[in-house]
Amino acid sequence: MLTRIITAVVALCLLIPILLFAPAWAVVCVWGLLGAIAVFEFASCLGLKKEYPLVIGAMLLTAVYVVFQNTRWGYSAWLIAHPEFELFWRDSSLMAFSLLAVLFVIAAIVRHGKVPADRLVMLYGLCVYACIGFEAMASLSSLGVAVFAENIRQSKLCTYLWITLCIPWVADTLAYFTGRFFGKRKLCPNISPKKTVEGAIGGVASTGIVAVVVYGFAKGWDVLPLVGVFAASVLLAIVSIFGDLFASVVKRHFDVKDYGKLFPGHGGVMDRFDSTIPVAVLMNVLIYIPFFGNLI
Numbered sequence: 001m002l003t004r005i006i007t008a009v010v011a012l013c014l015l016i017p018i019l020l021f022a023p024a025w026a027v028v029c030v031w032g033l034l035g036a037i038a039v040f041e042f043a044s045c046l047g048l049k050k051e052y053p054l055v056i057g058a059m060l061l062t063a064v065y066v067v068f069q070n071t072r073w074g075y076s077a078w079l080i081a082h083p084e085f086e087l088f089w090r091d092s093s094l095m096a097f098s099l100l101a102v103l104f105v106i107a108a109i110v111r112h113g114k115v116p117a118d119r120l121v122m123l124y125g126l127c128v129y130a131c132i133g134f135e136a137m138a139s140l141s142s143l144g145v146a147v148f149a150e151n152i153r154q155s156k157l158c159t160y161l162w163i164t165l166c167i168p169w170v171a172d173t174l175a176y177f178t179g180r181f182f183g184k185r186k187l188c189p190n191i192s193p194k195k196t197v198e199g200a201i202g203g204v205a206s207t208g209i210v211a212v213v214v215y216g217f218a219k220g221w222d223v224l225p226l227v228g229v230f231a232a233s234v235l236l237a238i239v240s241i242f243g244d245l246f247a248s249v250v251k252r253h254f255d256v257k258d259y260g261k262l263f264p265g266h267g268g269v270m271d272r273f274d275s276t277i278p279v280a281v282l283m284n285v286l287i288y289i290p291f292f293g294n295l296i
Helices: 002-021 024-045 052-070 075-081 083-090 092-110 117-139 157-182 197-219 223-253 269-273 276-286
Strands: 186-188 192-196
Touching: 002 024, 024 052, 024 117, 024 223, 024 269, 052 092, 052 117, 092 117, 117 269, 117 276, 157 192, 157 197, 157 223, 157 276, 186 197, 192 197, 192 223, 197 223, 223 276, 269 276
Parallel strands: none
Antiparallel strands: 186 192
């Protein structure tokens, strides 16, 4: 427990200054690096970490994709000056995932008989999952294709990033305490034996209440916005649980306790961001819905 606490404190002392004071391009590069590490952890989980050309190529493509989509030297900035190429930008994700697919096709042919094809297919899917998830977090750290902020503190989306990072933590913490005192029925005993139905319900509902209270003190107590905040928070909290369970499914299938050892007492990058990835993806959808996008 002491190791977990020390690691959490150190990680927060590093993460918070980066998010508050670092220029947007640096923050985006951090997300790209974390995405690459997540790909390596997936490969390790599947027993493919020694497939060096494949793993290194997938890590590089993931990092480049995340950075490319959200930085000054990436396509996002170029698109601002050349809006007529918007259709090409819309296909950039398809191109990135296609290049990734080509890499895996080559690996399947070259390593046929030595590497199980089903594991290659699963790793490809997990790589795409990491690309989408960490790019979603990176896009909340900058203004993406619309405007590029020199510092994320200038960006309204910075608020959404903090919400994205906090909701899974709040939901998980409140679910833990609710489940500890009231939990009786197991939520998914074969996937995560410690999670209970009561804990999940309590965590989701409590997250919505906390969000409403915080928003009320910060923005006012108008009924309609508060209803929207509660609904969005509950939805994001539910999604965070599914993200956590999905990561656990992969670990249980391959009999792995943690994805990595980067954070002592906590595990690896995917152990820390498993529930955050789907929240970031959904948040990127909600901010483009006029009602939810105007709440902040």
